Amino acid sequence: MNGVDICVQHLFAHGTRSEPPRCLRQGVIAGSLPCCQSTIVGHSFHPWRGVGSTAVSQHIRDLSGPEQRLLNKLYDGLISGQRASLAESITLVETQHPRKKELAQVLLHRVLAYRREQESRNGGKPVAFRVGLSGPPGAGKSSFIEVVGKMLTGRGHKVAVLAVDPSSCTTGGSLLGDKTRMTELSRDMNAFIRPSPTSGTLGGVTRTTNEAIVLCEGAGYDIVLVETVGVGQSEFAVADMVDMFVLLIPPAGGDELQGIKRGIIERADLVVVTKSDGDLVVPARRIQTEYTSALKLLRRNSKSWNTKVVRASSHTSEGITEAWAKMESFRDAMLTSGELQGRRRAQHRVWMWSLIQENVLRHFQNHPGVREALPRLEERVTRGVLSPGLAADLLLKAFSESSTAPISHEGSILVKK
């Protein structure tokens, strides 16, 4: 057996700062201690087997009494569906505080194990359906989510809505996050709405959104809607974290549609032409026809599904049930073919690389040599006296050198003021 195997159920029950859980100390396989067998069904959802175990087991070993109590409280509250515990858990994964980040990882691993247990009971099928919704500003995303969300809670579903907002990363402000949106759904006890964190890089927001999805599913939300505005790279990031990607397009022509990137249309599993009511029905039909023809020329992104184009109105509710029915057909087709499970597996790899990118970039920016040289080199690049390639080489050299010696000397030789 490689690494240290840990019994999930004992993480919080027996591990302390001075004394790790018994199963951790003994390196036993999850479920093999008598006390484990009461709750653990098998080994398939064991999260820390092998290589990855060391980092998490270190976090667990270091847990203080109050930290354990906090994690226990959050976990118990979360899996019993308490919204306050879910909100607090998401705040924990969004934190920049190093110790809290470690606590968040311990909580997350435990929730992942719980969710895998649920999935194995569900015949290996995902317990929740994740849908990403994107479209240009003003396309009618929040109105659509509000109407669809209300319909779904009315049918007995629990719906979580998460936002990925690229504007919040650069400005600290938010295109999506204001509280006046989805007023009815936000009052619905079977819905949970969480705006994007108001700071951080897109990579950071991507990580926390992926983690928030896991937490929402742990809290029993069987439909998770991830909304993003069609700006920057956030649409691609969302397409990489959901089962189905839906593009919402307003019935406008020409310039308004220029903002929709071709690459993102290729990622869409469903296109919804919004606001198909009153005077807008005619342009909505036209857009539907145009997109239906355009999609025929694009490469299919699934073997078991052809991207469809539908029209809907959030004001009259016409086409809303049909749009959702298409989403359900997509899920059924993808589950039957196994493509949905395959997408999720591939997404885990993308998720891992986005974490690596984010962390490597942060290490790079925090490196003393890089920090010292960066302002000067950036300024010279901006003035045009230093090529971006050379500046990048100098910074990377400073980063890769193990000593923290600044690169100013070399920089000043190479670059004349």
Ligand SMILES: Nc1nc2c(ncn2[C@@H]2O[C@H](COP(=O)(O)OP(=O)(O)OP(=O)(O)O)[C@@H](O)[C@H]2O)c(=O)[nH]1
């Ligand atoms: N006629 C009509 N107008 C709609 C419909 N849905 C939304 N609108 C209007 O379109 C505008 C934008 O709607 P939102 O739902 O806020 O659009 P959004 O895409 O979330 O907008 P951002 O938050 O800016 O990204 C509002 O004035 C809505 O009243 C619809 O079905 N029919």
